[in-house]
Amino acid sequence: xxxxxxxxxxxxxxxxxxxxxxxxxxxxxxxxxxxxxxxxxxxxxxxxxxxxxxxxxxxxxxxxxxxxxxxxxxxxxxxxxxxxxxxxxxxxxxxxxxxxxxxxxxxxxxxxxxxxxxxxxxxxxxxxxxxxxxxxxxxxxxxxxxxxxxxxxxxxxxxxxxxxxxxxxxxxxxxxxxxxxxxxxxxxxxxxxxxxxxxxxxxxxxxxxxxxxxxxxxxxxxxxxxxxxxxxxxxxxxxxxxxxxxxxxxxxxxxxxxxxxxxxxxxxxxxxxxxxxxxxxxxxxxxxxxxxxxxxxxxxxxxxxxxxxxxxxxxxxxxxxxxxxxxxxxxxxxxxxxxxxxxxxxxxxxxxxxxxxxxxxxxxxxxxxxxxxxxxxxxxxxxxxxxxxxxxxxxxxxxxxxxx
Numbered sequence: 001x002x003x004x005x006x007x008x009x010x011x012x013x014x015x016x017x018x019x020x021x022x023x024x025x026x027x028x029x030x031x032x033x034x035x036x037x038x039x040x041x042x043x044x045x046x047x048x049x050x051x052x053x054x055x056x057x058x059x060x061x062x063x064x065x066x067x068x069x070x071x072x073x074x075x076x077x078x079x080x081x082x083x084x085x086x087x088x089x090x091x092x093x094x095x096x097x098x099x100x101x102x103x104x105x106x107x108x109x110x111x112x113x114x115x116x117x118x119x120x121x122x123x124x125x126x127x128x129x130x131x132x133x134x135x136x137x138x139x140x141x142x143x144x145x146x147x148x149x150x151x152x153x154x155x156x157x158x159x160x161x162x163x164x165x166x167x168x169x170x171x172x173x174x175x176x177x178x179x180x181x182x183x184x185x186x187x188x189x190x191x192x193x194x195x196x197x198x199x200x201x202x203x204x205x206x207x208x209x210x211x212x213x214x215x216x217x218x219x220x221x222x223x224x225x226x227x228x229x230x231x232x233x234x235x236x237x238x239x240x241x242x243x244x245x246x247x248x249x250x251x252x253x254x255x256x257x258x259x260x261x262x263x264x265x266x267x268x269x270x271x272x273x274x275x276x277x278x279x280x281x282x283x284x285x286x287x288x289x290x291x292x293x294x295x296x297x298x299x300x301x302x303x304x305x306x307x308x309x310x311x312x313x314x315x316x317x318x319x320x321x322x323x324x325x326x327x328x329x330x331x332x333x334x335x336x337x338x339x340x341x342x343x344x345x346x347x348x349x350x351x352x353x354x355x356x357x358x359x360x361x362x363x364x365x366x367x368x369x370x371x372x373x374x375x376x377x378x379x380x381x382x383x384x385x386x387x388x389x390x391x392x393x394x395x396x397x398x399x400x401x402x403x404x
Contacts, residue, residue, distance in 0.1 A: 012068075014067055014068035017064055018065045021057045022057055022058060031057065065086075068083070070084065073106050078106065080110070081105035081108070081120055082105075082131070085121055085122045104143070105117075108139075115142075120138075125310055125311060130306075133158060136154065137151060137152075137155070140153040140154075155370050158370060159367065159371065162363055166359075166364060169360040175206075176352050180350060184346075189246075190349050191246075191249055191344060192249070192340065192341050193292070193349075194289055194341055195248035195288070198289070199246075200213070201217050201218070201233060202246075203217075230286070233247065234284050234289060235283050238259075238283055241280065241284075247289075249344065251342075251345065252281040252343065253343050255280055255281045255284045260274060263276035296338040303334055326359065336348060337356075339351070
């Protein structure tokens with residue numbers, strides 16, 4: 001398949017052929033079954049000539065899928081580069097791939113005759129999220145020819161993600177611990193995480209909020225029409241269904257359960273009762289709290305998939321101890337945070353506080369080497385950019401000088 005010869009083929013046919021080689025009930029499965037039976041019969045050595053077929057089957061299936069990915073890239077399939085890297089359609093199902101990261105990756109696959117797309121291949125134990133974080137830096141290195149510049153881009157992405165998640169984990173740990181202390185010492189009700197703004201707007205700002213901000217927020221809240229404020233922050237009158245006064249204290253599961261029971265008691269059917277319970281819980285939560293629950297739940301699912309893609313937990317831990325602990329604790333933190341947002345109680349708030357500390361510390365440990373080296377890498381990249389700019393200026397001056 002040269003650069004001057006148009007590629008002919010159907011990627012689906014190639015992928016189907018690859019599935020016949022290594023999919024369920026495939027040639028590879030039949031080979032494994034034959035070797036197993038031969039071992040039980042004590043004649044495994046008789047099948048020795050067939051052993052190379054196992055590796056051939058695996059290698060050929062991978063090659064067919066990569067050829068199919070090249071064809072897909074030429075047709076503009078946005079997932080082509082990820083398929084070429086070695087991720088399965090099942091791993092990519094429902095995943096929104098960032099277009100900025102995929103643009104160069106897909107272009108590299110589509111022009112594989114001119115550009116070696118080998119840098120896109122999935123590394124041992126690399127998850128989809130790891131891969132998506134890696135390729136922008138690697139692409140920068142390929143384009144610029146400067147590996148350090150690529151590392152700067154990759155490190156910047158990692159550190160930006162760190163800065164956007166770790167402070168929130170520590171904040172949750174601190175606020176959760178403070179809330180638990182007040183709960184056990186004074187009997188104060190626990191508050192759902194992510195409801196601070198709602199508390200400020202309704203004149204019940206936490207003690208750590210500066211007085212000026214608390215007063216300004218309460219003033220804004222008092223001038224906001226009640227239906228709008230309730231839609232955003234939650235309807236406090238419904239919190240009584242869980243024995244609480246304010247919406248941010250309410251256990252949404254209890255609210256929904258009790259609203260369902262009341263609806264059924266008045267003759268509503270099972271489906272109508274469920275709809276009533278769910279709707280009441282959503283009105284109690286308000287838009288902001290509901291969005292927080294949805295976002296945290298989505299992060300839990302994405303993180304869980306990422307951990308699963310790491311493969312065997314023991315081997316994954318050996319490959320990258322701090323990194324694996326950070327990923328697992330991140331899933332635990334988001335799961336407990338979701339639970340605390342839905343049902344604030346000592347167990348869920350305590351779990352979110354503990355996992356928040358573990359997640360925050362392990363994330364810093366995992367990225368500490370990057371943090372230390374980043375300033376030096378940036379300085380080196382700046383020197384390289386300055387030299388390139390100087391060379392470009394000299395060339396431009398020379399081209400414009402009629403006496404040169």
